[in-house]
Structure formats: structure tokens, C-alpha cells
Amino acid sequence: MTGMIRAVGTMSGTSLDGVDAAEVTTDGERIAGFGPTAYRAYTAPEREVLRAALGRWPAEPGVAEAAAVVDAAHAEVLSRFPQAELIGFHGQTLAHDPRGRGTHQAGSGDALARGLGRPVVWDFRSEDVRRGGEGAPLAPFFHFACAQWAGLRAPVVFLNLGGVGNVTWVDPRQPGPEAPGAVLAFDTGPANAPINDLMRARRGQEVDEGGRLALSGTADEGVVARFLSHPFFARIPPKSLDRNDFHGLLAAVAGMTDADAAATLAACACAAVARGGEHFPAAPTALYVTGGGRLNAALMAGLARATALPVEPVEEIGLNGDMLEAQAFAYLAVRVARGLPTSGPSTTGVPIPTGGGRISHG
Numbered sequence: 501m502t503g504m505i506r507a508v509g510t511m512s513g514t515s516l517d518g519v520d521a522a523e524v525t526t527d528g529e530r531i532a533g534f535g536p537t538a539y540r541a542y543t544a545p546e547r548e549v550l551r552a553a554l555g556r557w558p559a560e561p562g563v564a565e566a567a568a569v570v571d572a573a574h575a576e577v578l579s580r581f582p583q584a585e586l587i588g589f590h591g592q593t594l595a596h597d598p599r600g601r602g603t604h605q606a607g608s609g610d611a612l613a614r615g616l617g618r619p620v621v622w623d624f625r626s627e628d629v630r631r632g633g634e635g636a637p638l639a640p641f642f643h644f645a646c647a648q649w650a651g652l653r654a655p656v657v658f659l660n661l662g663g664v665g666n667v668t669w670v671d672p673r674q675p676g677p678e679a680p681g682a683v684l685a686f687d688t689g690p691a692n693a694p695i696n697d698l699m700r701a702r703r704g705q706e707v708d709e710g711g712r713l714a715l716s717g718t719a720d721e722g723v724v725a726r727f728l729s730h731p732f733f734a735r736i737p738p739k740s741l742d743r744n745d746f747h748g749l750l751a752a753v754a755g756m757t758d759a760d761a762a763a764t765l766a767a768c769a770c771a772a773v774a775r776g777g778e779h780f781p782a783a784p785t786a787l788y789v790t791g792g793g794r795l796n797a798a799l800m801a802g803l804a805r806a807t808a809l810p811v812e813p814v815e816e817i818g819l820n821g822d823m824l825e826a827q828a829f830a831y832l833a834v835r836v837a838r839g840l841p842t843s844g845p846s847t848t849g850v851p852i853p854t855g856g857g858r859i860s861h862g
Contacts, residue, residue: 504532505837508581509588509830510574514663514743515692515792516550516592517706518542520826521577523584528834529676531649537823540577542569553594555744557604566594570607575615587612588833589622590825596636596742602626603635613862621833623858628843633850634740640668640677640685640847641835642828647672650817657777657784658814659803660825661793663693663743665773668847669780678844678853684781685847686737689772690746691793694765697750702758711766711798717759719767723752727768733775738849763798770802777807786810790821832857 504525512519519542523535542550546569553566570592578587589612591605609622625635643658647670658668665688674682692707695714699705708714727749732739749768753761787809793799794813804811814821832842841853848854 503527505585505834506535506583507586507588507830507833508578508584509590509826509828509833510578511590511825511829512570512573512592513825514593515696516542516547519573519577520823521581522820522823522826522830523581524827524830526645526831526834528831528838528840529645531645531831534820534827536581537820537826538577538580539822540573542573546573550592553606555595557595557601563594563606566592567606567608571611574607574612578612578616584618586833586837587616587618587620588829589620590624590829591622596740598629598634598740603629609858609860613860617862619837619862620860621836621857622860624829624832624836624842624856627856628848628850628854631850631854633843633848633854634738635848636740637666637668637685637687637847638832638843638856639666639825639828640670640683641842642831643668644670644672644677644683645831646819646824650819652817654785655782657780657787659688659773659787659789661691661769661789661791661796661799662825663691663696664741665689665691665769665793667773667776669784671782678841681781683846684737684779686739686776686779687741688776689732689741689769690749691769692791692796693743694746694749694768695762698753698761698765701750702761707792708762708796708798711796713759714762714766714796714798717757717761717763719763720753720756720760721767723764724767724771726752728771728775733772737776737779738847740848766796766798766802769793769799770806773803774806784809786812788812788814788817788819790814790819790824794821
């Protein structure tokens, strides 16, 4: 494929809320424009099937059922994009252990390509892990393109607050994302996942809407300090996490009121981002937040306090914070189709710039 391509990417994140889909017109280097978007929520029963399979590997109990849910939901939402020339299908991450068993995203690009009759790029992470990379995060090359599309002229940080937080430090003055000093990316720590788990366990709700519960509580700074003593924070990036790597956080807030527990978990997420800032090559001029966490006022206010940076949702520079990850996989799909790298030493720690992804033609 050459020239500008209308690609649609999908993302089903660790929060297990549903499938985002978004169109990007790109040649895999420049972004020419953003197209329509769509969302397909998982039903409560589907969410339970996915949740039951978290942490499991291919052929283990519950994985086939989870993959069937993933395939059906993605086929449904992608049917709304008949104009797409290429599809980037991330699948649903069930387990991620790059130094051990690898990485596992449920869902079949082959099945989607057959059902949709269009080429599907999928399995984006495995090749990076096979070559010694972390396999995550994969959005940084797209963030670089976004910074150039937005006309930024100084280093900035994109912070994705999903189930896990991850940052991309970007210098848009560089010629491309593979260039030395163009990007640095890594997972910061848990973000929405512990808060969502708390809300579900204590109140039967999926999220702390707007961060209202956390704003009404007081964070336990002792818990935050112990959280920051975790060896993950001392590791030099690139580095990545699984959703459940900090499962002990819920136990740490077990004796607190709902409000204080939510406030403490939010403070931990913000402190993790601030600690990650110690690794940036140069001070950024702003922090642009994407993902569901940007709608949580407790997280946004906490980030501003913890980082002493201007903290804005990505909408401030014309981007769509609900769809940025889905758009990233549209962009990466075109890079795969053109044989361009999708990760590099400063994003996943892979020794050389590497192109991941398989292409199924249906």
C-alpha cells in the first residue's frame, strides 16, 4: 500500500468497558485527517466473561469464550465502517509477561478479515516481545505524528490514563519517531484499574464518575509512600506493566472509607506519573491527558499538583481523548502495511526499530 490510506483502528482496553473504533487517513508517517468514530459497549455478561479470562494464556479455561466475545463485538462495530481500506485490530489483552510467557491478546484477525472482506492487521505486540522488547506501549509513534499534526514545537508529554497509565515524551522537532531523542515511552503505574475495581467491589459501579468520590476523601500519604517503594519505579524505562501487577493496592486501602480509599488510589496514580517524570530527557512544556482518566477531576487536579506542569485533556490541541488509542492502531496498521517500524529502543526497549503485526487478507 502506498499514499494516503483510510484505515480504521480498534481498541478494547484493560478497563473492559467496550470497543472503540476510529478512522485515520495517513500514509503511516503524516496524519492527513481524522474520520468517523464508533463505540460498542460490552454487556455486563460479556464483561464478566472477559474479566474471568484476565491473566490467562491461550488454551487455558475461559480464553476461547473471551475470544469469541472479542471477535463478535469487533465485527459488529467495524461493520459501521464500509469505507475503510485497512483495519488495525488490537484485540483484548488478557496477559502480558514480556520477560516470561510473552503477551496475549484475545481475538482473531483471520476471522475478522474473513467476515469483513478487508485486510486486517493484528497481533501487533508479539514480534516486539520476541525480539526482546516490552511489547508496550505501542502508541508512541502515533503520538509523535499527533504532535506534528497539532503544530507543536517543543517537548510535550502525552499521558494515557486507562486501566494502566502510560506516557510518551515527544520532541516534535525531530524528523521522525525513530530518530534519536524523538520519543521516550513507558508505563507509569496503575491508573483507573484499581479505582474501578474499588467502585465495583464497594458500590457496584463501574467508575468513580467525574472523580466525585475521590474528591470527597483524603488520601493516605503513608500508603502512597509505600506504593512508590515498589521496585517497578526504580527501573529505567522503557518498561511495561500488566493490569494486575499492583493487585495489592486494594488490600492497602481495605480499612478506609470509600471516599478515602478512592482518594488514595487516585493519589497513587498521580504520584506514579510524577515519579516517571524523573526519566524525561528534557522538561516538557505541557502534559496532555487521554483516556478515561482525563474525565476524573481528582486525577487531573492531582496530576497538576504532583507534576507542577500545565495539565490539559488532549482536546485542548484538537485530538479526541476517547479515541486516541483506536486511532493509534489505525495509524500503526498503515505502518505495518508499508513495512515501517512500529516500536523502537526508546518506546519498548526492543534493540532495533521493529515492525510488528500480521496481515490477514480474508
